[in-house]
Amino acid sequence: MAERRAILIVDDEFIILMALKQELISRYGREFLLETALDAAEAEAVIDELAGEGVSVILVISDWLMPGMKGDEFLAEVKRRHPGVRCIIVSGQADPEAIAKARELVALDAFIRKPWDRRELLQAVDSCVDS
Numbered sequence: 001m002a003e004r005r006a007i008l009i010v011d012d013e014f015i016i017l018m019a020l021k022q023e024l025i026s027r028y029g030r031e032f033l034l035e036t037a038l039d040a041a042e043a044e045a046v047i048d049e050l051a052g053e054g055v056s057v058i059l060v061i062s063d064w065l066m067p068g069m070k071g072d073e074f075l076a077e078v079k080r081r082h083p084g085v086r087c088i089i090v091s092g093q094a095d096p097e098a099i100a101k102a103r104e105l106v107a108l109d110a111f112i113r114k115p116w117d118r119r120e121l122l123q124a125v126d127s128c129v130d131s
Helices: 014-028 040-052 071-081 096-106 118-129
Strands: 004-010 033-037 055-062 086-091 110-113
Touching: 004 014, 004 040, 014 033, 014 118, 033 040, 040 055, 040 071, 055 071, 055 118, 071 086, 071 096, 086 096, 086 118, 096 110, 110 118
Parallel strands: 004 033, 004 055, 055 086, 086 110
Antiparallel strands: none
16 A cells, blocks of 8 residues: 655645645645644644554645744754655745745745745645655
């Protein structure tokens, strides 16, 4: 049986979360589970639950500005616990300094500005899931 793999999308705005998921369904919905979470704590619980079911989260797409824990801090923790996970931040709030910090802290695979360009988003995801 093939390994089950998932992409996790994290954003505190439900409408953005669902829009990102919709962007990914047509291209990746047959190959990967597409999971969502509204904040870092919920996302960590989803990752743990999936791991318990034998599902590997291979990519986390996260907002940067979220209540409780910023996306770069959350992704740094994900990388610490699961070094193989690829990471993309999608944000309209991060300034160049925050982006540089995130790239250094997390070794980001991509940073995409909101509102995102669908082609840019899918290219970034392609590069993460194809490698």
